[in-house]
Amino acid sequence: MINLAQRDITHSLGKFLTTAAGVGMLLGVVLIMIGVYRGLVDDANILLKDTRADLWIVQKDTLGPFAESSRIHEDVKNQIKAFNGVKDVSAVTFQSLQLYRNNQAIRVFAMGYDVGSFYTPHLLIEGRPLIAEHFEIIVDKKTGFKLHETIFIGRDIFTVVGITKDAVSSSGDLMVYFSLPDAQKLQFLSSNEQIRNDRARGNKDTSTTTANAIIATLYKGVNGSQLAHEIEQWKHVKVFTQEEQSTILTKNLIERSSKQIGMFTVILLLVASVIISLIIYTMTMGKIKEIAILKLIGASNAVIVKMIVQQSVLLGVLAFLAANLFSHTLVDLFPKRTILISSDALMLLVIVTIVSVLGSLFGVRSALKIDPASAIGG
Amino acid sequence: MAYAQPLKLTLLVPLEDEMKNTSQSVIKVEQLSKTYGKGENAVKAIKECSFEIFKGETVALLGPSGSGKTTLITMIGCITEPTHGKLTLDGELIYDQKWRISDTRQLRREKIGFIFQSHNLIPFLNVEENITLVPLMNQTNHLIARKKAKELLDYLGVGDKLSAKPSQLSGGQSQRVAIARSLANNPKIILADEPTAALDGERALSVMHLLKKLASEQNVAIVVVTHDERMIPLFDRILRVNDGIVSEETKQTP
Ligand SMILES: Nc1ncnc2c1ncn2[C@@H]1O[C@H](COP(=O)(O)OP(=O)(O)O)[C@@H](O)[C@H]1O
Ligand SMILES: [Mg+2]
Numbered sequence: 001m002i003n004l005a006q007r008d009i010t011h012s013l014g015k016f017l018t019t020a021a022g023v024g025m026l027l028g029v030v031l032i033m034i035g036v037y038r039g040l041v042d043d044a045n046i047l048l049k050d051t052r053a054d055l056w057i058v059q060k061d062t063l064g065p066f067a068e069s070s071r072i073h074e075d076v077k078n079q080i081k082a083f084n085g086v087k088d089v090s091a092v093t094f095q096s097l098q099l100y101r102n103n104q105a106i107r108v109f110a111m112g113y114d115v116g117s118f119y120t121p122h123l124l125i126e127g128r129p130l131i132a133e134h135f136e137i138i139v140d141k142k143t144g145f146k147l148h149e150t151i152f153i154g155r156d157i158f159t160v161v162g163i164t165k166d167a168v169s170s171s172g173d174l175m176v177y178f179s180l181p182d183a184q185k186l187q188f189l190s191s192n193e194q195i196r197n198d199r200a201r202g203n204k205d206t207s208t209t210t211a212n213a214i215i216a217t218l219y220k221g222v223n224g225s226q227l228a229h230e231i232e233q234w235k236h237v238k239v240f241t242q243e244e245q246s247t248i249l250t251k252n253l254i255e256r257s258s259k260q261i262g263m264f265t266v267i268l269l270l271v272a273s274v275i276i277s278l279i280i281y282t283m284t285m286g287k288i289k290e291i292a293i294l295k296l297i298g299a300s301n302a303v304i305v306k307m308i309v310q311q312s313v314l315l316g317v318l319a320f321l322a323a324n325l326f327s328h329t330l331v332d333l334f335p336k337r338t339i340l341i342s343s344d345a346l347m348l349l350v351i352v353t354i355v356s357v358l359g360s361l362f363g364v365r366s367a368l369k370i371d372p373a374s375a376i377g378g
Numbered sequence: 379m380a381y382a383q384p385l386k387l388t389l390l391v392p393l394e395d396e397m398k399n400t401s402q403s404v405i406k407v408e409q410l411s412k413t414y415g416k417g418e419n420a421v422k423a424i425k426e427c428s429f430e431i432f433k434g435e436t437v438a439l440l441g442p443s444g445s446g447k448t449t450l451i452t453m454i455g456c457i458t459e460p461t462h463g464k465l466t467l468d469g470e471l472i473y474d475q476k477w478r479i480s481d482t483r484q485l486r487r488e489k490i491g492f493i494f495q496s497h498n499l500i501p502f503l504n505v506e507e508n509i510t511l512v513p514l515m516n517q518t519n520h521l522i523a524r525k526k527a528k529e530l531l532d533y534l535g536v537g538d539k540l541s542a543k544p545s546q547l548s549g550g551q552s553q554r555v556a557i558a559r560s561l562a563n564n565p566k567i568i569l570a571d572e573p574t575a576a577l578d579g580e581r582a583l584s585v586m587h588l589l590k591k592l593a594s595e596q597n598v599a600i601v602v603v604t605h606d607e608r609m610i611p612l613f614d615r616i617l618r619v620n621d622g623i624v625s626e627e628t629k630q631t632p
Contacts, residue, residue: 001514002507011502011543293498296457297512297559298487373457376448376494376571 004294004303005310008287019279020315024322026272027348031327032334033265034344039337040261044170044254047111048246050122051092053215054224056240057231064238064245065094065212066170067252074180074209076237077114083231085222090117091211093183096173099143099151106143108176109169112183118217121177127162130179138162138177142335154186170253172336184210269351276319276352277359280312284363291367292375304367309360316356320349401432403469404566404599405454410463410473411622412449423449426463427624429617433566434597436590436612438604440627441619447603448571450619454601455490455569456482468566487512491560491598493570497552499544505531505555506540512563523562530558534588549576553585561592568592570602579608586612 009016048066057080058064059072077089093112098105113119113130120129121138127147130136137158139145149160158178167175178186188210218224228239240248284291291304324345331338412424423446431437439447452458453465456472465473468489472479479485486492499508509527514520531537534554536547544552553576560568568589574582586602586609593600602613610616616627 002503002511004503007507008502290500290502293500295483296486296492296498298483298485298490299511299515300481300483303515373452375498376452376457 001303003310004307005314008290008307009311009314016315017318019283020318021322023272023276023279023315023319025326026275027319027323027352028326028330030265030268030272031323031340031345031348032330032338033261033268034348035327035331035338035340036334036336037258037261037265038339038341038344039334040172040258041250041254042339043168043172043337044249044258045246046123046167047109047169047175048242048249050167051119051215051242052122052217053119053242054218054222055086055216055228055231056242056245057214057216057235057237058212058240060236060238062238063248063252064240065092066245066249070212071210072212072214072237074184074211076235077211077214079235080214080216080231083227085218085227087217087219088118089214089216090114090119091180091214092119093180093187093212094169095183095187097153097176097186099145099153099176101144101151107173108139108143109171109173110176110178110183110186112178112180112187112211115179119215121162121164121167121175123164123167123175124162125165127160129162130177131161133179134182135159136161136179136182138164140164140167140174140176143174143176156182156185158182166337168337170249171257180211273351273355276316276355277362280315280356280359281363281366283311283315284308284360284367288367288370289375292370292372295370295372296375301368305364308363308367309357312356312360312363313353316352317349320345320352323348401434403430404433404435404467405431405601406464406466407454408464408466410450410453410460410465412446412453412458413461414449422622424453424460424624425622427622429624429626431599431601431615433599434593435614436593436600436602437615437617438602438610438613439617439619440604440610445619446622446624447619450624451569451571451601451603454567455492456485487515487563489563489566491563491565491568493553493556493560493568493573495572495575497544497549497556497576499552499555499559501544504541504543505536505547508544508555509559509562512559516563526562527558530561531555534558550578550581553577553581557585557588564596565598568598568600570600572603572605574604574606574609582606583608 056064057072057076059070062068062070064070074091077091080086081089090113095110097108097110099108115130115133124138130138135156135158137151137160139160141163145151145160147160147163151158151160164175169175218227224241228241231237231239294304327340331340408428409426410424411426414421414423439451441447449458453460460473462475503511506524506527509530510523513523513526528537528540531540534557536551536554539547539551547555553573574585577585589600589602590612592598616629618625618627
């Protein structure tokens with residue numbers, strides 16, 4: 001039997017391929033959007049994972065620095081270190097900063113840590129970790145700063161000693177790293193003006209011995225939650241395990257923005273589905289005359305349905321391939337991390353196939369109603 | 379007018395009883411009627427008509443525009459559902475107040491060949507595929523189907539157009555391909571609705587001669603709707619349709 005779908009497609013190949021490419025681009029956008037969503041969720045945990053800490057000691061009655069403002073005296077770290085089972089500690093600070101490169105502002109998220117402690121930025125790809133107590137900075141590659149470049153921050157000049165790759169904060173800002181004293185200075189007595197302001201107000205509490213949290217690693221086999229509980233009983237602090245901190249992060253921070261993007265992705269997918277169905281429906285309706293002739297000369301419904309469904313599925317599959325090509329070509333142009341994974345693509349393929357078949361069913365329904373008599377005359 | 383030779387036709391208005399004994403009925407129409415629409419808008423296109431057509435007969439359907447010719451021919455072709463009456467094709471009861479067969483399309487592709495005013499070829503199939511499609515749907519071996527297509531096209535003088543697309547054919551060529559298609563399934567009945575309307579006089583006449591020849595050679599019953607009075611001598615019988623009423627016209631011996 002002659003394959004009608006194939007004959008029709010090759011008869012107007014250009015039109016068919018253009019349609020497939022168009023639908024493919026639309027689906028490509030869906031894939032990228034899913035990738036953006038994945039990137040967002042993944043990025044949010046990068047900083048936390050990078051600490052490789054077991055416990056987070058934060059200001060009492062707070063959820064820690066990722067959720068709200070948390071201040072804790074730096075000295076607490078020494079008391080924490082004294083607890084049985086604690087291997088090492090580091091006081092850490094977090095703050096948003098504006099760096100300037102060629103007069104262009106770059107928003108970054110700065111982390112300060114105890115140089116020489118267990119913590120070191122693991123995403124380092126170039127240069128070295130911080131060694132000096134002052135005026136060294138590690139930046140992420142995407143900030144554009146090069147190794148050994150100097151940056152003017154606050155009242156000081158910093159030298160780039162290391163470059164990280166894909167280091168971002170939970171909100172996707174590029175990371176930079178300072179030594180704890182430098183970070184404290186930046187955070188707690190930012191500029192001359194602020195100092196003058198503070199002095200004018202008689203506010204002398206500009207202590208540089210404040211941190212946002214203490215992170216700690218434990219010896220193997222030590223029960224983190226038990227120790228956290230123990231510390232909380234002795235000290236006026238709140239202690240979270242790494243997992244708890246991660247949950248807080250996902251719940252408080254990413255949940256809404258990821259829901260936002262997730263929602264958008266779902267809508268995009270729905271719109272794409274509607275468009276694909278409409279295109280397939282229109283494609284079928286464009287063949288009313290041919291279908292009427294087929295019925296007239298005695299073609300069974302099976303022959304007609306097969307033609308429509310085969311074309312629709314082929315369109316869907318071609319569009320899907322185009323979508324992958326499209327998204328993989330464009331993905332690197334996105335400033336924030338966009339993760340394309342094959343299981344998402346596979347899921348899209350399943351959806352596209354279902355939508356194509358459903359779309360063609362609408363077409364089939366109308367096609368079966370076409371009166372063969374309509375082919376006569378004219 | 380090379381084809382307009384006088385045909386040796388005998389007066390053919392046989393009595394039904396006589397016919398039944400000598401010839402086999404292929405189309406039998408009894409009290410068949412068709413009304414389009416309902417209530418005030420109802421149009422009685424065909425009003426209780428009855429006639430019978432036999433194997434190998436060529437019948438012309440004549441009548442003014444809007445008289446119901448297309449309606450009648452499409453009812454016989456099981457394309458238009460009648461409103462009342464009875465239709466028997468090739469001895470099988472097809473319609474009796476309702477369809478009596480489950481698959482009218484199967485009947486069409488197995489027993490009926492259609493030729494219409496516009497050629498109605500499928501644009502995305504080439505000439506050969508347009509012709510072999512119906513036989514292939516009837517499970518005919520594809521080599522046999524292709525051989526037959528080639529023969530028909532050669533016979534119709536368009537054997538060189540086998541792999542052409544309909545868009546590459548002239549009006550006359552398309553119509554001849556359409557005729558080849560109508561013959562490809564070895565039909566018992568050929569229904570043609572103004573098949574020569576798109577052709578010039580010479581071609582029109584040659585097409586009619588061809589159909590005539592087929593009728594006698596292959597014993598096919600042919601019903602042709604036509605306006606062209608010049609064609610009348612070619613037919614065995616004339617059915618006049620006037621405002622939905624069908625009447626047999628006595629043919630004059632030339
Ligand atoms: N599908 C239809 N719906 C309503 N009226 C129709 C339809 N087809 C034909 N008619 C009407 O039936 C009558 C006969 O039409 P038709 O069979 O096409 O005549 P002819 O072929 O002799 O020109 C006309 O009045 C026409 O308007
Ligand atoms: Mg008509």
